[in-house]
Amino acid sequence: MALSIQYSKGIVSRQVNAAWPEGTYEDLLGRQGFFGRWAVFYRRHMPTAWTRIEGELKPRCFNSYQVETADAHDARALPTVLFYNEDVRIAISRRREPMPYYFRNGDADELHFIHRGQGRYETDFGVLAFRPGDYIVIPKGTTYRLVPETAENFILILESSREIRIPERGILGDWLPFDLGVLETPEPMPLEADGKEHELRIKRGGELTSVFYDFCPIDVVGWRGSLAVFKLNIEDIRPITSEHLHVPPPGHCTFLNEVVMVCTYLPHGVATREDAVRVPMYHRNIDYDEFTFMHGGSHISRHTVTAGMITLHPGPIHHGPYKESIERSRQIERFEWQAVAIDTVRPLKATPEAERVEDKDYHLSWRSGK
Template sequence: MATKEDNYKYLSGFGSEFVSEDPRCPGALPEGQNSPQKCPYGLYAEQLSGSAFTAPRAENRRTWLYRIRPSVGHGPYTKFPKGFLTHDWDEQEPDPNQMRWRPFDLPKTPDVDFVEGLHTICGAGDPKMKSGLAIHIYSCSISMENRAFYNADGDLLIVPQVGPLDIKTEFGLMKVHPNQICVIQQGMRFSVAVNEASRGYILEVFGQHFQLPDLGPIGANGLANPRDFLTPTAYYEDMQNTSYQIVSKYQGGMFACNQDHSPFDVVAWHGNYVPYKYDLSKFQVINSVSFDHCDPSIFTVLTCQSEKKGTAIADFVIFPPRWSVQEHTFRPPYYHRNCMSEFMGLIHGAYEAKKDGFAPGGATLHSIMTPHGPDAKCFDFGSSEVLKPARVADNTQAFMFESCLGLAVTKWGLKTCQKLEEDYYKCWGDLKSHFTGMKL
């Protein structure tokens, strides 16, 4: 797939207005109004809405697309094989055990594209009610040829782990490498091309949108800076009289229709509802410089809030390279029981609290109120290390999808993938009593 460097940035935060036109068609953006009687170059005007028309101005999301053919020009939808993509959260009995998966398989055959390689691990909620989330793995070996995909159920936050993704969208082109992320928002059509067998993680939120977390006492600067989020530049292809398949994820099901032209025929666009990408190495870490721990929420890159203030349907949290300087403190992550569900993945390196067993391309799930924390080896080191300023997590990038919802694991996640470690609980088996007080 041809690529073109993205160069439009979030200059003043989410909600900003963006303007872009393909340089091959200067003046393609209408002046003065969104939908003139006749658009320049004989284009069609089409609005893509990501919020209710009547949403408050600060929350209203929409973009005007000026395209060669309107997206309505397609045949009827029919069922599309959905493989291991599911939102049936009752197909397995609830299981509160700590879970860890070995690295998920890359495709065993050379003919699996991004859509065909989607596998659901866990989730909760109902896309019909626009509430909840799902966590998927993608594993693909070939590019999507004359096929586009869109998600009618919600936003997709994509975390590549093996192999870069060339993503063609209605808004333009994005190249997303491991240690970068991208968000394709609800309803946006896209296609994924790969040059090698590729694998990664996906966080899907139903009917809501990701946003930057509030900074509170941190102040104006810190965490993910708005200017580091990149949106693509308009780039169109004029492919007529061809066979193109559009795959839709709708109410948890998969459907497909055919059309005789490329869906990536947008010559110009303007609005505040766009796909975007972000380089995790640009995250500005905030941390303790005295003693004890700040909560892991200080590592939040993006959040999707529930109706309960300060409680997330989903947070995307990273654990990047940083300095650790706390005094009189057990520096590794503390032992913990949480009212949130914590799903962790590893992009590369070795996670600081479990340097053995937790491998890149694998995952862990620690469910609501199920205890977890460092293994015995990490505890012994953290209890005896000389506390001087030290680098943490160099050459490593772990992340967490955290949610207030109780996540149900699918049959594929528990059984079919055959990657679940049955003896994960044993990593805490060597934790011994060091009690020195009076024994009763």
């Protein structure tokens, strides 16, 4: 472990994210997604109080409900990609009809988050039902088919070139933030042959190849091993909270690998200690871009960001709470929000489909005193 020497100069708080010195705003410069070394500055002005920004690097906001996905109208279409880099792709699916083919991703693990809708996944490992709030982890190379059972569906999909894992628990033990026993894996359920031709579409290097069978490729009668499709619902996650201090993102980490970290933010009581700052400090998460999808409620730092909205905060530029959100946090007992945060090591790029639903003035919203 690298040696970490801590310095302290000038006017500071004895405890980070608590008792900000009067007339200051706390500002974190953090490495490795809040897991690494850090420095905290105490500034006289909000670091988000810029008058204007010239250039592409700025906080961004998108309304995902306005995205018209191809698979909502064409059952053969793939999910619509909104953001991407060399390691990950983030897409949404609003599929109304069952996939008329089976699919195998030879490029990436997939993590599906169910925002709306119900149905089932037919996989090599068996069948898994889904409902809102489910995470479905699909390992690279798994054959599957998505079969929605409702007309209105909305699924957030992360593709990662590295294996998606549950992070180590450390001193928290086996039961926080969720008991590993709540994970659901499918029972083998071979689908009966129906005499029809079945198509399997395989993606490799971004290209699609179709393989055809005169039997259903979901014909597994048993399986064993340490690799599996599995499901976790956010209702089974028990947020790590403190009445003394706001818990930073690593305390909410649900999935992790070398290129991406996924956090789940859920309703919880606010920190009630008198000197506690109840919202996140201003910060630059310098080694990660921060993508956040609002599943429900409103954002604790930017209360005008509500369900269906996506924010993207690039690592080198500040973000943090609105002034009004700081004041609101002192008047409530709970934060009622549900959000999926995807932090990526490499910068995320927006596709034209995302840019069409962007709020171009979002980066000025701190200036308005919200």
